[in-house]
Amino acid sequence: MIRATARWFASSVVLLFAVTVLTFLLSALAPGDAAKAMLSGQTTAYSPEQYHQLRHNLGLDQPLPVQYWHWLYRLLHGSLGTDLFSGQPITQAINSRLGASLSIIVGTVLVSAVVGLGIGIFSAVRGGLAGKLVNGLSLLGLAAPNFWLALVLVAWLAVQHQVFPATGYVPFGDDPVQWLRSLALPVITLSVGGSAFIARQTRDAMAEVLGRDFIVALRAHGLPLRSIVFKHALRNAAIPIVTLLGLMFVSLLGGTVLIEGIFAIPGLGQQAVTASSTHNLPMIEGVAFYFTVVVIVVNLLVDLSYRWLNPTVRPI
Amino acid sequence: MPHHKTASLATAAAVVTVLAACTTGGGTDATSSQPKPSGKVGDTLTVAYSSVPQTLDPAKTVQNNSLYQALAYEPLIVRRSDGTLAPGLATSWHYGGSDNTQLELQLRPGVKFADGSALTAQDVVDHFTYVVKAGGQFAPLFAGDGFTAAGPLTVVIKTPKPNPDLPTLLTQDDVVGGIISPLGLTNKAKLGTQTFGAGPYKLDPAQTVAGDHYTFVQNPNFYDKASVHWTKVVVRAITSAQATLNAMKTGQVQFAVGDASTLAAARQAGLTVSMTPLLWTGVTLADRDGTMAKPLTDVRVRQALNYATDRTAIATALFPDDGKPTSQLTVPGGYGYDASLDDAYPYDVTKAKQLLAAAGYPDGFTLKTVTAEYQSMNLVAQALAQQWKKVGVTLQIVDRANSNQYFSEAFGPKYPTFMTIFGQQPIWTEGPSLFLPTALFNPFHTKNAQLQSLYDQAAKATDAAKERADQQVEAWLVHQAWFVPVVATGLPYYATKKITGMAVSPKAPLASIYEVQPAA
Numbered sequence: 001m002i003r004a005t006a007r008w009f010a011s012s013v014v015l016l017f018a019v020t021v022l023t024f025l026l027s028a029l030a031p032g033d034a035a036k037a038m039l040s041g042q043t044t045a046y047s048p049e050q051y052h053q054l055r056h057n058l059g060l061d062q063p064l065p066v067q068y069w070h071w072l073y074r075l076l077h078g079s080l081g082t083d084l085f086s087g088q089p090i091t092q093a094i095n096s097r098l099g100a101s102l103s104i105i106v107g108t109v110l111v112s113a114v115v116g117l118g119i120g121i122f123s124a125v126r127g128g129l130a131g132k133l134v135n136g137l138s139l140l141g142l143a144a145p146n147f148w149l150a151l152v153l154v155a156w157l158a159v160q161h162q163v164f165p166a167t168g169y170v171p172f173g174d175d176p177v178q179w180l181r182s183l184a185l186p187v188i189t190l191s192v193g194g195s196a197f198i199a200r201q202t203r204d205a206m207a208e209v210l211g212r213d214f215i216v217a218l219r220a221h222g223l224p225l226r227s228i229v230f231k232h233a234l235r236n237a238a239i240p241i242v243t244l245l246g247l248m249f250v251s252l253l254g255g256t257v258l259i260e261g262i263f264a265i266p267g268l269g270q271q272a273v274t275a276s277s278t279h280n281l282p283m284i285e286g287v288a289f290y291f292t293v294v295v296i297v298v299n300l301l302v303d304l305s306y307r308w309l310n311p312t313v314r315p316i
Numbered sequence: 317m318p319h320h321k322t323a324s325l326a327t328a329a330a331v332v333t334v335l336a337a338c339t340t341g342g343g344t345d346a347t348s349s350q351p352k353p354s355g356k357v358g359d360t361l362t363v364a365y366s367s368v369p370q371t372l373d374p375a376k377t378v379q380n381n382s383l384y385q386a387l388a389y390e391p392l393i394v395r396r397s398d399g400t401l402a403p404g405l406a407t408s409w410h411y412g413g414s415d416n417t418q419l420e421l422q423l424r425p426g427v428k429f430a431d432g433s434a435l436t437a438q439d440v441v442d443h444f445t446y447v448v449k450a451g452g453q454f455a456p457l458f459a460g461d462g463f464t465a466a467g468p469l470t471v472v473i474k475t476p477k478p479n480p481d482l483p484t485l486l487t488q489d490d491v492v493g494g495i496i497s498p499l500g501l502t503n504k505a506k507l508g509t510q511t512f513g514a515g516p517y518k519l520d521p522a523q524t525v526a527g528d529h530y531t532f533v534q535n536p537n538f539y540d541k542a543s544v545h546w547t548k549v550v551v552r553a554i555t556s557a558q559a560t561l562n563a564m565k566t567g568q569v570q571f572a573v574g575d576a577s578t579l580a581a582a583r584q585a586g587l588t589v590s591m592t593p594l595l596w597t598g599v600t601l602a603d604r605d606g607t608m609a610k611p612l613t614d615v616r617v618r619q620a621l622n623y624a625t626d627r628t629a630i631a632t633a634l635f636p637d638d639g640k641p642t643s644q645l646t647v648p649g650g651y652g653y654d655a656s657l658d659d660a661y662p663y664d665v666t667k668a669k670q671l672l673a674a675a676g677y678p679d680g681f682t683l684k685t686v687t688a689e690y691q692s693m694n695l696v697a698q699a700l701a702q703q704w705k706k707v708g709v710t711l712q713i714v715d716r717a718n719s720n721q722y723f724s725e726a727f728g729p730k731y732p733t734f735m736t737i738f739g740q741q742p743i744w745t746e747g748p749s750l751f752l753p754t755a756l757f758n759p760f761h762t763k764n765a766q767l768q769s770l771y772d773q774a775a776k777a778t779d780a781a782k783e784r785a786d787q788q789v790e791a792w793l794v795h796q797a798w799f800v801p802v803v804a805t806g807l808p809y810y811a812t813k814k815i816t817g818m819a820v821s822p823k824a825p826l827a828s829i830y831e832v833q834p835a836a
Binding site: 031032036037038039050053054083085086087088093096097151154155158159162165166167168169261262263264266270271274277278 | 368369370371372373376451505506507508509525526527528529552554555556558559560562563565566568718720721724
């Protein structure tokens with residue numbers, strides 16, 4: 001177990017290092033830099049001297065490895081640096097948005113899992129017309145663009161009936177009820193496609209497991225259907241579904257940008273886009289670092305769930 | 317005395333738009349900067365603003381974030397919504413001499429910053445020293461100026477060249493008119509995330525999430541408490557125009573900067589809409605010296621492109637709610653506006669062809685332009701390509717979804733022309749940004765002695781002579797066809813019925829947050 005944990009830790013560190021190096025390189029290779037972004041707000045043309053001075057002040061004139069080392073050095077001392085434009089500590093800026101992003105993502109994954117599993121199991125067990133109906137609904141859910149769905153939901157549930165707020169995010173600590181209300185529309189929007197995806201995967205996996213010999217044997221022994229489905233079949237069908245949920249979680253990290261914009265939610269996606277467009281390298285690196293940590297944690301949880309679902313799976 | 321405003325729109329590296337307003341008086345001794353205070357104080361005003369501030373530092377911010385600073389940094393001079401200038405931290409001001417090179421300001425006695433320190437003339441000098449050194453977008457407007465504390469509450473500003481618009485640079489519109497306290501200047505690293513002003517409000521960092529919402533609470537030291545209309549002001553950065561409209565419809569927001577794409581829906585929803593013409597959209601024919609496109613050296617070619625433009629058709633098709641065809645670089649009621657130039661280039665294909673033939677291009681030529689996908693600028697380019705085909709000119713459009721790339725290539729310069737959105741502004745500031753050799757929008761650095769002379773005359777002129785001098789500069793630019801202005805549009809503001817005081821005028825087209833009050 002200790003060796004496995006050490007191996008996991010080492011691979012996580014390597015992954016973190018690789019991602020931050022790659023992010024740094026790609027950002028540095030992109031045309032333009034933060035100095036240009038800052039100076040482009042001027043009404044008059046800026047001089048090359050002004051530009052070079054600002055680059056120097058920001059440390060952008062140093063070789064890339066040196067710039068990266070400075071960033072890494074700060075990281076090893078517990079700091080992700082400061083925002084080039086506002087001077088705000090990166091950790092503080094990201095933490096203020098992490099809650100919104102994680103709330104949406106966790107909410108979406110949970111709702112997608114519950115709804116998708118329910119529909120998928122129902123479809124696999126019942127088959128026939130019910131199964132086809134679920135198939136159709138799943139296709140509809142997958143086909144509906146989430147930005148369109150978001151606008152429809154806002155017009156209907158926020159503007160017309162005022163059930164949920166149209167925009168904004170309320171932290172849990174401020175007001176749990178308002179937190180839940182502020183999450184409702186973005187989570188519903190993202191969960192429609194997610195649920196459809198999980199439902200199809202669940203139905204296929206369950207149908208395959210329900211046809212196996214051991215299920216037939218369990219039925220022959222007279223076990224109730226509920227017990228067969230939830231205790232035996234689902235556990236066997238769960239690994240690909242859990243994998244999918246993990247992938248969904250990871251893809252939502254960067255996939256909520258549009259939804260954040262439509263609902264005016266202060267999430268990390270918008271932060272990443274703004275930082276990229278202004279070449280705010282410390283912020284880009286900070287967001288990439290956080291994303292990678294979340295990916296590592298999610299992968300760990302998925303791996304652990306594999307072991308729980310099927311103890312024959314090799315340790316991590 | 318003229319008053320101007322610079323606004324950067326679009327993205328962080330925004331299109332520069334400079335607005336204008338003027339007044340005929342120097343300072344008065346009015347005790348309040350707020351016109352007609354109702355005496356009523358509302359609980360919370362929530363405002364939606366379409367831009368996300370990268371920093372709260374007044375010296376480094378771009379103009380379209382001005383609201384974030386205006387609430388906390390009281391300016392030396394306040395610009396009212398009717399365009400007039402009113403006392404702020406300065407109770408009076410006047411030019412010394414006759415060449416608009418020396419401005420003296422008398423500061424309001426007894427003013428304290430939100431941090432409790434008292435305002436002195438030396439604070440104002442230190443503030444502008446920092447503004448110039450910080451190198452933000454307004455630094456060039458003050459570069460070379462001398463700032464002197466001539467007394468405890470007397471500041472003298474000397475400019476190396478005539479500057480008829482100096483008072484307008486000291487208003488809330490130009491951000492840096494709002495003075496930073498000595499405490500702020502000794503903690504410059506904090507200026508990006510906190511406020512250190514003497515304005516009616518101060519930022520509450522505990523109730524603020526950078527990039528999302530900024531909460532301002534009353535400043536207990538503000539010199540004119542009677543003019544403070546709200547207990548709290550929350551400014552939400554909402555970049556989506558549709559989300560802004562939805563937030564207004566559901567009452568989450570009471571006041572917002574709107575967008576042309578939601579204008580009709582806002583009116584339909586019963587919101588109060590205020591706007592006045594502000595920006596012109598068109599083409600900058602930048603390569604007038606023929607470095608990349610030789611035909612552009614001939615004024616007849618540039619005029620032909622103006623005649624070949626059916627402005628009414630484009631305004632009707634692309635800007636049905638607020639577009640006005642225009643041949644000028646200003647708007648009705650704006651600086652240098654001359655009604656007789658409204659129809660300087662009527663749509664006339666025959667005349668355009670004649671001019672092209674006379675210039676030696678009877679079969680037309682090929683011209684490249686670069687555009688961003690912002691405020692329908694790219695759609696205007698496509699419409700022009702269709703229209704100019706009729707006179708044989710092939711407009712090849714390079715469409716950049718990445719606005720930073722557009723800026724880089726337009727101002728590079730990588731193309732002989734570029735699509736442009738520009739705000740009307742006083743000539744003194746329009747020159748260095750639009751048409752003088754160092755202007756950002758003159759990337760080939762075209763020089764013209766006659767234009768320079770007209771500009772210099774306008775800078776020295778005062779009162780009625782100034783208006784005429786401004787018109788002469790604008791007329792020269794129209795007749796020499798350095799640009800192809802197509803359509804003038806405004807910046808809409810939306811308000812719910814719960815507030816009042818939202819007003820704009822031709823020379824103050826950006827609404828003043830100071831005047832927004834609870835409805836009776």
